[in-house]
Amino acid sequence: MTAHILVVDGDPVQRRLLKDAIASHGHIVHLAESGNIALSRIAAHRDDIRAILLDLSMADMTGPGFLAALSDMKLAIPVIVQTGEGNIEHAVEALRAGAFDFVVKPVSVERIATALGAVLRLDQTLSNPRPMRRARSRTITFDDIVCTSPAMVRVVELARRAAHSTIPVILEGETGVGKEMIARAIHAGSDRSGRPFVSVNCAALPVDELEAIIFGDQAVPGKYQEADGGTLFLREVGALPLDVQERLLDAVQDGEIATVGSIRRQKVNVRLISATNKDLIEEVKAGRFREDLYYRLNVFPIIIPALRRRKEDIPYLARAFAERFSAEQRLARPLVFGSGALALLTSYDWPGNTRQLETAIFRAVVLSEGHELAEHDFPQISAQLQGASDRRNPYADMAGANEAIAGLYESSALLAAGLPDAEGDRMADQAYRGGGANTLPDNFIISTDKSGNVRTIADIEEELIRFALKFYRGQMSQVARKLGIGRSTLYRKLKDYGIDPENPEQRAA
Template identity: 45%
Template structure:
């Protein structure tokens, strides 16, 4: 039976309308009036009953983006449909980047809302099966299991393999979602402690008043609510590996005790009368610039140098686009066992070109979510650009959306004969996965249609800012029929600035034509 739909909105009228609509659709509704109340439900005993969240973005106190951030930090993976009256592209991008499943603009039609809820429930059901399948597979991770063919990742793998042969502290740096924990697990799975515990702690998701207790443990009765003795993560990881994610979020007072634990191999449980010896391999990770944190007085310098003995930087996905085809195939394959009635044959060349043209601010985590959702909701047997509407909207005009060819999924049989000259060709492999993928031709680039600008040049490099600015000015002059006041207003600059730029680019203000530059 489907669980309840959690409605989060500070407007009582909107809450009543949504509750009535959800009830009419046949679901049970749980209604709260703000972000903090929503987290109380998602953290409480009835959290398992919540199948979908309908979340207003603009609320006093903890707003919708704040709720999405908190959900991700606490590893709460309930599909979330965000809604707001302010439907700008920046709002959509921000919400999707922080893990929103779908986006509706108020007032959403009943049909649109019902379809969004149905899609969210379908994805949630398949996602649960994927997690169960992954748990059954189990096993250790090594660097051979990392899905990458990018030269940018070769250095990461080399450094990780060397690190696995020692017990020195490691600091893994990189943006959120690049796979820092995967690298940490590969190091652990390739070293002498591979059969020992691997304990993870997200330092940014722990309330400040509980960090010390969770890391180092506490004795029964040592503080209000301490009804039992707790060993702490350091003791749990004894003889194995402790992975401290987002270590830059640790409070300064806890950093002092962490320094001692790293230096002496001893921890002091809260309320304890004696220290506890621990033998751990410490791997830390952060998306922050810790050196800048040290300069700002937010991170202890002595602890920084203790942790930064062996740094490994994991590059963002936009710097290793060669990995995208293989990651897409891998993520499609993860969905296949959980949804055997819907076997995808692959992804179209145009859709793959769209994915490779996007910058992925949320990195691999965002790509996995996008492919997972598209795979579950796709009505055909091949993923197309229509299955990635938000991403397509942001890159349209920079890639060829009419390209032919299909990148097969790993679960689909590969043809042994070439299809045609425009079809994708060659054979590649997911490293350590034992499944085949094809390597696509470089995505074809089109000249932009009217109303769009090319972000990349013919070689796939980002165009110079001056070139894009000139093109934007010419487009605006053409679009507003040479009305310079309107052109300046729409470009967000003063008339004098516009005329100065026209002079720099050799554009005649009267005709809007370029005198000395090719138009």
């Protein structure tokens, strides 16, 4: 379907690249180098333009200002905003102002095509509503995986390749990122798709029964036998006891198993996919996981990023979940998202990942009383975001910060004078560690230690790196660029200081 697309970007090179990318999909492209010119183009082609690709870095107006002007023109043209890496808050602000979606620069041709495709499909759906699908099939394929972020697109690409072989796959990632969905898609895309897919949660089963459940006993067949000819998915494989690991190693090496209490071995034809939310290398070092089994399982590793690392996926996931749950609740039409709700969901870091997002939207759909999901339909997320905001900004104005700094200087002065003042010691300790009445904002770095001596450069550097990781939400390229060092140097310093980039507040060992 050919559509008129308006590209708004102040960079002539970027405008040309975007024009070529969009035109290659058969669309007609209009160009504008500023917000005001874009508004005049829209006025001239208001009945033709179906989508707008907007760079937030315009010289003449802000992104929200452009969206407000578009609203004043009584036009509901979907806007996809472009933002730089590490500036997700700007995209969230644009979503709150009414943007449909956002993409993170540098933007691939595939990502642009996906974003425009979603806009045009929505436009067609609203114009020609069709009955909704009522239920989701238990079979999950790669087409069911909703993703647009480069990191997740790469995951799907690797999984597709794995599906064409019987190579052992291990899926790594936090709880709730969708490891089982990827495993089911690999099975469905393989030549074993007509055979059983058997899933075992190794962390949820009684330890003393795991061996019998997986390998069976003389009375009941195990999961290995159930999966014969198909796929066995071992969730949280790092939770297996060492004796079960030894039996699993034999099965992987020999393709044979013996049931518990029997010496007779039987052939099994099983494709093994494992998953873990642990660092198995660390488990090997700690002696909790067999090294030989690790190398047998870790043949084709696929690391699934946390949802907070791929926030571009949140609007798409949210809409997909809302559509599915609307169908399951037998609503006439799927609930849509208000701009405030979509901005709220994108702002949140989702520690429970995709599973938590899915649950939150299910609750909102069930309890919603209108045709649009708004911020008040997600009270728990709003409360947690407000709490996080309060913790990040302990002072509403600089007066509070100045008071804390004054307290710090007072404590330091007491120490420097050598006074045996217990209260002074307490105040200095609180000021240095960031506790009690003299808590400082996160972006203050103290130059002296509790004894009043100047801190070492290494100590201050470590603290600055930890702060940068939190401030830029673990975006390593952004952290390195803002600190003025190369990525390799940054990774070396993380290792030297024992900093976990996923949890920068954790102290070095």
